[in-house]
Each structure stands twice: as C-alpha cells, then as structure tokens.
Amino acid sequence: MKDSPEFLNLTLENLSEQHLCCTINSKKFSQGVETKKKWLSERLAEGHVFRKLNARATVFIEYSPLETAWVPVMGDNYIYLYCLWVLGDFKGKGYGKQLMEYCIADAKKKKKSGICMLSSVKQKNWLSDKAFAVKNGFKVVDTTRDGYELLALSFDGTTPRFSERAKEQTIKDEKLTIYYGLQCPYIPFTVETVRQYCEDNNIPVDLIKVDTLKKAKALPCVFNNWGVFYKGKFETVNLLLDTAYLQRILKK
Known part of the structure; x- marks a missing residue:
C-alpha cells in the first residue's frame, strides 16, 4: 500500500491538534468539530480511517468497515466510503485519485471483499462524485425507487445492499x-x-x-x-x- 508524506491519517495521538478539513474556514461549526472528534475517537479502534492532505485544505477521505459504519447498508467484509472531498485550488492536482488509490490498496491489504458508497442517479449535494467513482471501477449494485444508488467496487464478486427498511x-x-x-x-x-x-x-x-x-x-x-x-x-x-x-x- 502506497503512502505519502503529503498525507496523514488521524489517530488518537494527533486528533486533538489536527483540523477537520471540511470546516477550516468557519468558526460557527466549532461545536460540531468537538462532537465529530469525540465520535472519531470512539471509532478509530474499529478500523475507521480519516486521511487528509497535510495542509490547511479540504482534501480528505473517510471510510470504515461496513459492519461498523453508521449507515443502513448490509454486507460482509466491505469498506464503506463516507466522504471523499477535494475542494478549491486543490482540485486538478491528482489528490482525489491518490486518496481513492489509498483506500483501495488499504481494503485489499485488509483482505476486504470490496468498497461501497452512497450515490444517486442525479448527483446530489453531500454525496461524493459518482462519475469519479465509476471511473475507478465502482458499479451500481442496489437502488431505491426515488433515485438513490449503492455503488460498489467488488474484489470477489460479492455485493452489499441497502437494508429493506x-x-x-x-x-x-x-x-x-x-x-x-x-x-x-x-x-x-x-x-x-x-x-x-x-x-x-x-x-x-x-x-x-x-x-x-x-x-x-x-x-x-x-x-x-x-x-x-x-x-x-x-x-x-x-x-x-x-x-x-x-x-x-x-x-x-
């Protein structure tokens, strides 16, 4: 699995001193930052990963084992990808590709069956870019009647699914x-x-x-x-x- 000095993963040791990428330009979300850090501190031991550019930037990926991912998605031995963001002047520099490649390599190293993420037929705010995911091999494996999709990159032919509820x-x-x-x-x-x-x-x-x-x-x-x-x-x-x-x- 490739690593890079440009990036770092949040850990219990560095969590308190590191910024959270999506809120670096606003103080009005300070309460949310503390809530998020507390939540993260309880998730890291479960294999949750928050990896970001080692700079003051909105460039990061966040994912966890599907079994402990706080989403109504079911499956065995998958990774659930919550977020992959690259914003502002940092777009077009290959950071998104590097973060996705890290996630894929990490999943394979951990002998996971694949990676999945929430998407939609028509791109919606707060969902990672579907076109980028498809370019990296993700395919639609489940849908809702109102246009939401579950995308998956399967390594062994198995697929996750939305819960029936x-x-x-x-x-x-x-x-x-x-x-x-x-x-x-x-x-x-x-x-x-x-x-x-x-x-x-x-x-x-x-x-x-x-x-x-x-x-x-x-x-x-x-x-x-x-x-x-x-x-x-x-x-x-x-x-x-x-x-x-x-x-x-x-x-x-």
Whole structure:
C-alpha cells in the first residue's frame, strides 16, 4: 500500500491538534468539530480511517468497515466510503485519485471483499462524485425507487445492499422529521437552525438523534449522517438545510 508524506491519517495521538478539513474556514461549526472528534475517537479502534492532505485544505477521505459504519447498508467484509472531498485550488492536482488509490490498496491489504458508497442517479449535494467513482471501477449494485444508488467496487464478486427498511424511504409520521448523526461537524449548527426556525414559526418537528450503530443500521431511509422526511416521504440527505431550503420542503 502506497503512502505519502503529503498525507496523514488521524489517530488518537494527533486528533486533538489536527483540523477537520471540511470546516477550516468557519468558526460557527466549532461545536460540531468537538462532537465529530469525540465520535472519531470512539471509532478509530474499529478500523475507521480519516486521511487528509497535510495542509490547511479540504482534501480528505473517510471510510470504515461496513459492519461498523453508521449507515443502513448490509454486507460482509466491505469498506464503506463516507466522504471523499477535494475542494478549491486543490482540485486538478491528482489528490482525489491518490486518496481513492489509498483506500483501495488499504481494503485489499485488509483482505476486504470490496468498497461501497452512497450515490444517486442525479448527483446530489453531500454525496461524493459518482462519475469519479465509476471511473475507478465502482458499479451500481442496489437502488431505491426515488433515485438513490449503492455503488460498489467488488474484489470477489460479492455485493452489499441497502437494508429493506432503508429502501422504503417512508415513515408513518406526517410532520417534519429529521434523523441526524454525530459524525459531520456541520450537523449541530444545522439542527439548531431547524429547531429555531420551527419554534419561531410553530412548525411541528421531530429531531431524532442517531447515536448508536444499532439505530443507524435500522433507519427508514438512505443515510450519510442526515435524512429529512416530510408528510411521510423522504426528502433529502443534504445537511445544510437552511431556512430557504426548509421553506421549499414545507410548501409541498
């Protein structure tokens, strides 16, 4: 497996001193950074990997064994790829390719059956680039009726799948309902934004914290830290749910 001095992996020893790539330009997510670091400190022993460019940049990959990944995806001996981001001036320098190659090499070294990730027929915000994944050999192995896809790079012919519960993408409750995880540093800020807006406008809302692996595996929707329902229907995985976006959902 290739390594590079340009990159580093977060560990229990360096976690407190390292920045989290996706929030380096904003102080309003500071609470989320601490929540994320606590969550990470509990996941690293499970084989969770957060690898980033050793610079002040949004260039990183994050993945974990599927068995301990907080997503409603089932399968044996797979890696689940949560995020692969390269933003700003760091695009076009081959960093995304290097990070993906590291993940693939790491999976093979650990004798995994493959790697999988959440995607969609039409590219959606907060999902890693489908075209890039396909270029690296990923294929669609499962789908939901509303256009979400599970992509996989299989090394041995086996494939993972969404849980049957996740593929329903519906709940019985009609009110605005949001399932949220603890992994992304943007989440506490967005949860509070939604909570305050709903309180100010007398909108019933159910904010459900997904704080255990068991809860994550049993979710009624595809999930990558965030899942929004309204009138019983799944709406989005986009976790930057500002008031304008929220208003559009509530008008449906």
